[in-house]
Amino acid sequence: MGQPSEKAVGPLRIPFDEHRIDVNQISACASRIITTLHQSGYEAYVVGGAVRDLLLGFVPKDFDVVTDATPEEVRRVFRNSRIIGRRFRLVHVYCGRDMVEVSTFRAPHEVSNSKDRKGRLLRDNTFGSISEDAIRRDFTVNALFYDPRSEEVLDFCGGYADTQKNLLRIIGAPVQRYREDPVRMLRAVRLSEKLGLTIDPKTRSPFKKQARLLEGVPTARLYDEFIKVVKSGSLASAVEKIVTYGFQSALFGKLEKIKEQSREGDFLRLVYEKTDDRINSGKSVSPAFLFAAVFWPEVDRKWNYVESDPKYMGALVRAIDEASDSLSQTFVPKRLIADIRDIWYLQGRLLNRRGKKPAQALRHGKFRAGYDFLELRGIVGEVPQELVDWWTQFQEIEPEARESWLEHNNKLGATEPKKRVRRRPRKKRNTTEASSSQ
Ligand code: ATP
Ligand code: MG
Numbered sequence: 001m002g003q004p005s006e007k008a009v010g011p012l013r014i015p016f017d018e019h020r021i022d023v024n025q026i027s028a029c030a031s032r033i034i035t036t037l038h039q040s041g042y043e044a045y046v047v048g049g050a051v052r053d054l055l056l057g058f059v060p061k062d063f064d065v066v067t068d069a070t071p072e073e074v075r076r077v078f079r080n081s082r083i084i085g086r087r088f089r090l091v092h093v094y095c096g097r098d099m100v101e102v103s104t105f106r107a108p109h110e111v112s113n114s115k116d117r118k119g120r121l122l123r124d125n126t127f128g129s130i131s132e133d134a135i136r137r138d139f140t141v142n143a144l145f146y147d148p149r150s151e152e153v154l155d156f157c158g159g160y161a162d163t164q165k166n167l168l169r170i171i172g173a174p175v176q177r178y179r180e181d182p183v184r185m186l187r188a189v190r191l192s193e194k195l196g197l198t199i200d201p202k203t204r205s206p207f208k209k210q211a212r213l214l215e216g217v218p219t220a221r222l223y224d225e226f227i228k229v230v231k232s233g234s235l236a237s238a239v240e241k242i243v244t245y246g247f248q249s250a251l252f253g254k255l256e257k258i259k260e261q262s263r264e265g266d267f268l269r270l271v272y273e274k275t276d277d278r279i280n281s282g283k284s285v286s287p288a289f290l291f292a293a294v295f296w297p298e299v300d301r302k303w304n305y306v307e308s309d310p311k312y313m314g315a316l317v318r319a320i321d322e323a324s325d326s327l328s329q330t331f332v333p334k335r336l337i338a339d340i341r342d343i344w345y346l347q348g349r350l351l352n353r354r355g356k357k358p359a360q361a362l363r364h365g366k367f368r369a370g371y372d373f374l375e376l377r378g379i380v381g382e383v384p385q386e387l388v389d390w391w392t393q394f395q396e397i398e399p400e401a402r403e404s405w406l407e408h409n410n411k412l413g414a415t416e417p418k419k420r421v422r423r424r425p426r427k428k429r430n431t432t433e434a435s436s437s438q
Contacts, residue, residue, distance in 0.1 A: 011131070011145075011154040019153045019160070021054045026148055029095035030063035033078070033102060034148055040077050042069040043130070044102075045145035051153065052141045055163040056195055065093075065102045066133060066145065074102050105129060108136035131156050138177070138184045139191065139203075140169045162200075168192045169200040178206060182213035186225045189241045193234035207245040214250035219331040222251060226331065230290065233279040236272035252294065253330040264297040266380045274376070288339035289369050291332050293376070299323040299344050300382070316348040339366060346370025347377070350391060353410070358394055359402060371395070 023031075030046055037044035044067040050060035067074065071083045074091040081093040081102075090103040107128025128136070130145065137143040140159035146152075153160060157171050168191055170177050170184065178185055185207055192199045214222065229238045242248050243257070271293040275285050302319035303312075320341055327337060342365070349361045350370060361367060371391055378388035390409070397405045 011134075011156045012160065013150075014153040014155060014160050016151040019055060021051075021146060021151070021153070023148050023151055025054055025060075026050075026146070027063045027098065027100070029093075029098040030065055030100050031148055032095060033065055033093050033100055036077060037065075037067050037069060037074070037102075038149065040069070042067050042073070042077075044069075045130075045147050045154070047133075047145050048137070048142050051144040051146045052159075052163065053195075054146075055141075055144070055153070055160070056166075056197075058195065063100055065100055066105060066130075067102060068105055068130070070104050070127065074104070105133035106136055107132040130154070135171055137171060138181075138187060140171055141167075141197070142191075143171060166195075166197050167200050168195075168197040168203065170203040174203055175206045175210060178210045178213055182210065182217050183221060183225055185210065185214065185245070186222075186229070186242075186247060189238055189245070189247070190225070190229045190232055190234075193229075193238040193241065194232040207247075211246040211250065214247055217250070220333075222331040223333060226251060227287065230275060230285060230287070231279060233276050235275050235279075236269060239268075239272055251331055253326060263380050263382060264300075267297070267376065267382060268293065270376055270380060286339075286369065288336045289343065289373065291327070291336060292340045292343040292369075292373060295323055295327055295332075295340070296344065296373075298326070303348075312351070313348050316345065320344050339369070342366035343369050343373050347374060350374050350387070353390065353394075353406070355406075358406065359399070362395065 026034075026046055030050075034044040034046070044065055046063055047066040048064045050063045053060040069077065071089045071091050074093070075081055075083055078091070078093045080095075081091050083089055083091050088103065088106070090101050093100050093102050105128050107126045134143040134145070134156035137157075140157040140162045142159070143155075143157045144159045144163075145154040147154065158169075162169050168188055170188070188199050188203060188207075191197065229235060229242075232238065239248075242251065248257075271290065275290060278285050299316075299319045302322055303316050323344070324337055324341060327340065328334065332340075346361065346364060346366060347370065349357070349364070352358070352361075361370075364370065374383060374391065375388050377383045378385050394402070394405070
């Protein structure tokens with residue numbers, strides 16, 4: 001922990017006059033819990049993301065509380081609480097429908113001595129002092145404690161100065177900290193994009209070289225972190241960083257790198273931007289839709305180049321099967337794969353505007369997602385806008401009027417499947433694949 005500011009010594013105490021956090025910005029539930037813990041003779045603070053967000057002028061998502069009381073002691077103080085977690089035992093304390101996580105000061109891993117041979121943390125549950133709890137955290141700005149009683153911010157790692165400089169800086173020796181937990185590198189990207197922080201050069205410089213550490217992280221954890229990136233509302237810029245630092249192969253497996261100046265690139269950018277728009281206006285996003293998009297260029301490429309099957313649906317199904325295989329090697333949960341396949345499959349079904357097919361497609365459980373997907377493909381010119389408009393109108397038609405509508409529209413020539421199945425020049429394809437794979 002080379003720098004003096006990162007040593008576990010007495011904290012810098014920043015008074016209200018300087019930090020200007022209004023005590024009323026702390027959630028009523030967290031305030032009550034802290035007061036009750038004080039009255040029971042324990043220390044207690046707001047910690048982590050909430051203090052950071054308040055100092056940076058953001059509204060905190062939630063308020064975490066940290067204390068010197070053990071989980072059992074916290075449990076005894078609050079009737080409406082329960083102990084959870086195996087790796088970290090902490091307490092969920094409820095105030096009506098509100099819930100606050102209360103954790104006990106933990107010592108860093110050097111003290112708890114529970115790393116595997118690669119330096120990864122196995123167990124991280126040894127209780128410690130407040131200063132030890134500060135230095136086991138990931139970034140200096142995440143290691144600040146707020147005391148609502150004195151209205152002071154306690155700073156053991158120089159995090160307060162970093163909030164003033166909009167700087168995201170890892171605590172301790174960067175490579176060692178990434179070996180202990182490679183997800184910290186993804187957290188750096190997410191937090192810096194979400195909060196507009198610059199990643200400190202020393203924090204950032206090992207990323208490319210250490211990116212492969214992410215391959216050893218359980219896929220469920222990578223997925224959770226990626227979903228946090230999605231929900232941050234900065235997906236488009238975060239994905240750019242993920243690619244720049246070489247984190248994407250741990251996430252997306254052998255998925256080919258998409259060229260910047262390409263229709264595939266335009267399509268993905270559009271999907272990421274639309275996702276950000278939805279999140280930033282308080283709407284939900286569907287992970288299946290998003291992953292259908294991320295892996296779509298692979299399906300589409302295969303679909304276009306299937307050699308032997310002149311029927312476009314057969315070709316599409318084969319492309320979907322191949323892409324599902326590679327998808328199942330990634331961090332995308334298996335439970336999403338059926339929905340993802342449906343969205344892909346509908347891209348073929350929606351090409352057929354003959355007879356009963358359109359009405360059948362409309363009844364498909366994933367029609368809406370398939371149609372939304374087609375619309376995005378239309379925007380980047382992957383399918384004719386006329387096809388998208390046709391479906392936009394067809395949905396509006398009353399069921400009993402559909403037949404005559406179809407008859408009229410079919411006369412206008414909007415019936416033929418547009419997908420062309422091209423023959424793939426075998427040699428050329430092999431070289432293309434070799435040169436564009438990661
Ligand atoms: P968000 O606003 O997205 O919730 P956060 O910083 O609060 O951001 P959490 O995952 O809620 O993120 O973590 C709470 C706190 O726990 C962090 O602020 C940090 O102090 C600590 N922490 C989280 N993940 C790690 C990690 N991988 N290594 C060390 N400390 C961590
Ligand atoms: Mg948090």
